[in-house]
Structures are given as structure tokens and as C-alpha cells.
Amino acid sequence: METKKFTATEIDQASALIRQGELIAFPTETVYGLGANALDEQAVKQVYAVKGRPSDNPLIVHVSDFEMVKQYVTEFPEHTKKLVDTFWPGPLTLIFKVKPDTFSTTVTGGLKTVAFRMPNNKATLDLIEIANIPLVGPSANTSGKPSPTTPQHVYHDLQGKIAGILEDGPTQIGVESTVLDLTAADGVPVILRPGAITKQQLEQVVGKVRVDQHLVSEKEAPKAPGMKYKHYSPDVPVWIIDGDQQVFEKAINWAKIKNKRIGLFADEQVVSMFSNEVDEVFSFGEHSVEEATRLLFAGLRSLDEKNIDVIFAQAFPETGLGIAYMNRLKKAANQNILKINSIFE
Structure with a gap:
């Protein structure tokens, strides 16, 4: 066709x-x-x-x-x-x-x-x-x-x-x-x-x-689309980076030790800080939840098509539009979030 x-x-x-x-x-x-x-x-x-x-x-x-x-x-x-x-x-x-x-x-x-x-x-x-x-x-x-x-x-x-x-x-x-x-x-x-x-x-x-905060499992029938525990996911694993420069540094160092090729979805400030430390980047520009939301799926798609092993994506506070942004990002990441006190194995 x-x-x-x-x-x-x-x-x-x-x-x-x-x-x-x-x-x-x-x-x-x-x-x-x-x-x-x-x-x-x-x-x-x-x-x-x-x-x-x-x-x-x-x-x-x-x-x-x-x-x-x-x-x-x-x-x-x-x-x-x-x-x-x-x-x-x-x-x-x-x-x-x-x-x-x-x-x-x-x-x-x-x-x-x-x-x-x-x-x-x-x-x-x-x-x-x-x-x-x-x-x-x-x-x-x-x-x-x-x-x-x-x-x-x-x-x-x-x-x-x-x-x-x-x-x-x-x-x-x-x-x-x-x-x-x-x-x-x-x-x-x-x-x-x-x-x-x-x-x-x-x-x-x-x-x-x-x-409704309930996350629908794969075996449950949802009442509306987009309620599954995992959804919106690229083939490459996604990890949410919830924190400052130190959290990004820990995540990137952990991935390098594991010999993983890294993709980064973040604002321009973070991208410029770590562009030489990762393999692929997708900047959503200014530190704006509106821009991050508008470009979230495009960014995940773009990085997923590159030869990388993991995507690190920037978190936003869960207020206003940030609730929708983090809802989609958490499901894309299968709820995997890295914070300042995360243990990297």
C-alpha cells in the first residue's frame, strides 16, 4: 500500500x-x-x-x-x-x-x-x-x-x-x-x-x-489510553536524571565504566556542559518545561535511532505541565529515576 x-x-x-x-x-x-x-x-x-x-x-x-x-x-x-x-x-x-x-x-x-x-x-x-x-x-x-x-x-x-x-x-x-x-x-x-x-x-x-495515581499493569484493562505502567518507550533504555550537575556526572561516569554509548536529552546548559562526555545529544533549548514537553517524544525518537546503549533524560518538578511531562517520561523509563543518593552498580 x-x-x-x-x-x-x-x-x-x-x-x-x-x-x-x-x-x-x-x-x-x-x-x-x-x-x-x-x-x-x-x-x-x-x-x-x-x-x-x-x-x-x-x-x-x-x-x-x-x-x-x-x-x-x-x-x-x-x-x-x-x-x-x-x-x-x-x-x-x-x-x-x-x-x-x-x-x-x-x-x-x-x-x-x-x-x-x-x-x-x-x-x-x-x-x-x-x-x-x-x-x-x-x-x-x-x-x-x-x-x-x-x-x-x-x-x-x-x-x-x-x-x-x-x-x-x-x-x-x-x-x-x-x-x-x-x-x-x-x-x-x-x-x-x-x-x-x-x-x-x-x-x-x-x-x-x-x-487517579494508579499505574495499570500489563495484565489490567485501562479505562483510558496511556495508563499502562510502561509506555511511550524507545528501544534503548531510558533513565531519568533528577538532580543537579553532580547527578549527571555520576550517571555518565557509571555508563562509561559499563562501556555504554550515551544519549542525552536535556536543556542547552546541561548539553553544553556534557556534550564532550556523551555520544549523542538532543537539546530542547532553554530550561523550559513547555519546550521539554513539546520535544520529549521527538528527542526520544531521535536518540533511539542513534547507535547508543542508554538515554539519560532531564527531570522537571512535578507541578503544572511538569506533571504531564514526568508522567510520560517515567513510563518511557519504566519508572527508572536516578537521584543524588542513587547507587550506581
């Missing part, structure tokens, strides 16, 4: 392929998604097959407006309108109970709920509107690997496996949307996956919000 690259002027062609049951990758403000007709079970099954994704993992349904959600949900929790008015289109996914027999279990993962999102990207909103159907849209990559933030990442993973890619340059945020469950019995919204929309921002709109 030839994977065609579509521009914003060719959305009609891309939407026609979607309606025919084909897979089209699409841009969002977070990462690139792998689009298929959410109402076509065979098309959705192809998403799982192409990604190599476990079928117990539910999919997010992407819509062009809130009216599309109303076709599948009968009762909306009290906070719904405030959340939609404030954060849509944008990087917030909302979980609702859906009408029986609306979506197949290939979409729901066997649950009675579905996650909906309206992405903040004009090309993709036009794609959904012209196709006039909701789209599933997991990240357009091989399952478990770093999510794609450029069309080139998608092409690298899925060329020859999908019909096309709707191109719109690099994404702006770089990590997947915040997932908010609105179906808790006590009515309190629950963050299942952190993203660019923070707990503090949500609480300013709806009051109390809980955070």
Missing part, C-alpha cells in the same frame, strides 16, 4: 478515504492521531492491527463539535457545559457513559463509557466535518513507542500500512491530552491521564478534581 501525504487543500480526498474504511493519520495540537471511522468496526480493528495495540485499550473518539457527541450520549454530568465551553477545542478528553450498542467493543474496550475529544487543529476539524463521522484517533505510531509529533514520525512508523497522512507540521504541545472521567459515582471529575490542561486549571472551572 502506498501511503499518500495530503495537504490542507486535499482534505476532501482524505475524508473520502476515511468513509471508505481506510486509515488516515491526522494532526492535532498534541500528537498525530491514527484516524478511522469510529462507527466502522472493521476499520477500527485495522487500527489495532497496524499499531500492534492491545484490544483491551479503549480508543478516544474525535469529534468536530459538541453536537456530534450528543448523538451518542444521553445524559451529561453537571460540569460538562463549563468544561466544553472553556477547553474545547483543545487538549482535554472527556469520558461519558454512552448509549448501548452505539460503539463496538473495539472502540470501548468492553466498557460502557467512551472518551471524546475535539482537537484544536483546523485541518483535522475540517476532516471530521467533511467526513461527517467521528474518528478514533490513537497516536499514529507503533504501540508503546514514543508518540509521533511530526508527519515524518508517522511515515517512519506506518509507511505502507495506512492510506495517508494529513500533514500540518510539528505539533505544538507534544504530549497527549488530559483525560478527565466524568462518570464517577460521587460526581467528582477524575484525571486518568495528565496533559496540558492541569488539575489547577480544571478546578478553577469545576471545583474539586481527583487524580
Whole structure:
């Protein structure tokens, strides 16, 4: 199969392929998604097959407006309108109970709920509107690997496996949307996956919000994507460096003793300090959690393609956007963190 690259002027062609049951990758403000007709079970099954994704993992349904959600949900929790008015289109996914027999279990993962999102990207909103159907849209990559933030990442993973890619340059945020469950019995919204929309921002709109800290094991069925203990992982092992210059020095010296080739993902100050001590570097520029988050997956992908044995990645405080950044980085690193008191063997 030839994977065609579509521009914003060719959305009609891309939407026609979607309606025919084909897979089209699409841009969002977070990462690139792998689009298929959410109402076509065979098309959705192809998403799982192409990604190599476990079928117990539910999919997010992407819509062009809130009216599309109303076709599948009968009762909306009290906070719904405030959340939609404030954060849509944008990087917030909302979980609702859906009408029986609306979506197949290939979409729901066997649950009675579905996650909906309206992405903040004009090309993709036009794609959904012209196709006039909701789209599933997991990240357009091989399952478990770093999510794609450029069309080139998608092409690298899925060329020859999908019909096309709707191109719109690099994404702006770089990590997947915040997932908010609105179906808790006590009515309190629950963050299942952190993203660019923070707990503090949500609480300013709806009051109390809980955070689900549970890490889903490989044998458990998650209620939302991205809840697995290990996820977003390159082939090369990743270690998080949580500390100052001394921690980086200890980690690098340890790796050298082990004769490991080293990749470094860090800000420009750290990169300039250690560039002569490591084998490959990826700088995210200024010491900014926004830039680190935007370039996290691109950096992990880039270093993973180099001839290295270990990636050392810089930590950020777990506040604001840093919660989402560290959530993804910890899963990429399988929870491996090196601190000042770490013992290097």
C-alpha cells in the first residue's frame, strides 16, 4: 500500500478515504492521531492491527463539535457545559457513559463509557466535518513507542500500512491530552491521564478534581489510553536524571565504566556542559518545561535511532505541565529515576 501525504487543500480526498474504511493519520495540537471511522468496526480493528495495540485499550473518539457527541450520549454530568465551553477545542478528553450498542467493543474496550475529544487543529476539524463521522484517533505510531509529533514520525512508523497522512507540521504541545472521567459515582471529575490542561486549571472551572495515581499493569484493562505502567518507550533504555550537575556526572561516569554509548536529552546548559562526555545529544533549548514537553517524544525518537546503549533524560518538578511531562517520561523509563543518593552498580 502506498501511503499518500495530503495537504490542507486535499482534505476532501482524505475524508473520502476515511468513509471508505481506510486509515488516515491526522494532526492535532498534541500528537498525530491514527484516524478511522469510529462507527466502522472493521476499520477500527485495522487500527489495532497496524499499531500492534492491545484490544483491551479503549480508543478516544474525535469529534468536530459538541453536537456530534450528543448523538451518542444521553445524559451529561453537571460540569460538562463549563468544561466544553472553556477547553474545547483543545487538549482535554472527556469520558461519558454512552448509549448501548452505539460503539463496538473495539472502540470501548468492553466498557460502557467512551472518551471524546475535539482537537484544536483546523485541518483535522475540517476532516471530521467533511467526513461527517467521528474518528478514533490513537497516536499514529507503533504501540508503546514514543508518540509521533511530526508527519515524518508517522511515515517512519506506518509507511505502507495506512492510506495517508494529513500533514500540518510539528505539533505544538507534544504530549497527549488530559483525560478527565466524568462518570464517577460521587460526581467528582477524575484525571486518568495528565496533559496540558492541569488539575489547577480544571478546578478553577469545576471545583474539586481527583487524580487517579494508579499505574495499570500489563495484565489490567485501562479505562483510558496511556495508563499502562510502561509506555511511550524507545528501544534503548531510558533513565531519568533528577538532580543537579553532580547527578549527571555520576550517571555518565557509571555508563562509561559499563562501556555504554550515551544519549542525552536535556536543556542547552546541561548539553553544553556534557556534550564532550556523551555520544549523542538532543537539546530542547532553554530550561523550559513547555519546550521539554513539546520535544520529549521527538528527542526520544531521535536518540533511539542513534547507535547508543542508554538515554539519560532531564527531570522537571512535578507541578503544572511538569506533571504531564514526568508522567510520560517515567513510563518511557519504566519508572527508572536516578537521584543524588542513587547507587550506581
